[in-house]
Amino acid sequence: MGLIMIEVVIVDDSALIRNLLREIIDSQPDMKVTGLANDPIEAREIIRQVDPDVITLDVEMPKMHGLDFLDKLMRLRPTPVVMISTLTTLGSDTTIRALELGAIDFVAKPKVGVVGELKAYTEEICGKIRVAAQAGPRLAKVRKQSGRATAAPKKEIHFKPRALQKYIAIGSSTGGTEAIKSFLMPLPETTPPIVITQHMPPGFTRTFAERMNDICRLSVKEAEEGDILKPGCAYIAPGDRHMKVVRCSRGLKIELDNGPLVNRHKPSVEVLFDSTLPFAKDFVGVILTGMGADGAEGLKRMREAGARTLGQDESSCVVYGMPKAAAKIGAVEFVESLQNMPAKIAEIMNT
DSSP: OOOOOEEEEEEOSOHHHHHHHHHHHHTSTTEEEEEEESSHHHHHHHHHHHOOSEEEEOSSOSSSOHHHHHHHHHHHSOOOEEEEEOOOGGGHHHHHHHHHHTOOEEEEOOOTTOHHHHHHHHHHHHHHHHHHHHHGGGHHHHHHHHHHHHSOOSSOOOOOGGGGGSEEEEEEOTTHHHHHHHHHTTOOSSOOOEEEEEOOOTTHHHHHHHHHHHHSSSEEEEOOTTOBOOTTEEEEOOTTSEEEEEEETTEEEEEEEOOOOBTTBSSOHHHHHHHTGGGGGGEEEEEOSBSSOTTHHHHHHHHHTTOEEEEEOGGGOSSBSHHHHHHHTTOOSEEEOTTTHHHHHHHHHHO
């Protein structure tokens, strides 16, 4: 049986970048470039002809902005997209918007001529293309479900006063920004404190938290050292720090850790989940869409220590990796769709 090839279309107005990306992708045994486009107008015709598995898309381009093209693409022909741009903290608003529109992931443009960095860049971009290709078959369905999940819930979610003395811990990766958005939006201001570790680079977590704060009833912020966990608030781990919860005189507070990568990540879901173990009976642990297994073992330890645990179901995941790994080892008590998860957690915490 032959190797299944991932067919990729590159959309970028720089010939230098197009050629470099083509060399990187064509050097892989399981992927090949089937189209090169200078701008979205040219890309539209190429995509119709070759029907790629994945598209790499620049942001700033002539004739049509990358985000406008992404918006049209996801409405008319949902295809996995990896955004490739000059990513800085200043560009994080654009990146968060791209993920909201349906991009699977993002990566910085390669630094031409920096030979030492090219190998690491090749591994990063090709890894993200492989993940995006896996998400392809479910993309349209997940986007449809996500739209329903962010709409007003059929029944208003309510937490009883005693539930506000408990806590929710969430871990997610690829596809997680939209999953977190769908999770948080239906929740009322009177919701137990929420701590979230989402795999994301430094700078982007602050922008993501600000975006969630603007559109949710909860108060959402990037976690800071010493933050006291309060009802009605959600705390997102900074992109370059592990986040833990620790006991203090006023309840639980945030502790940030600049230690080594755990499961190849910082922040790591495993670190967050393990920090809850001394007070696991007061926690609900949740593992959402993402590649790999970060957090699976930690969630299992949470369950064994008395926490209630939930995993996102396959049909609503962009990438059914982390929840699958957790379910496989018995870490997940309840498997729920993203749409049903907030109500299920309220039911658990109210009883």
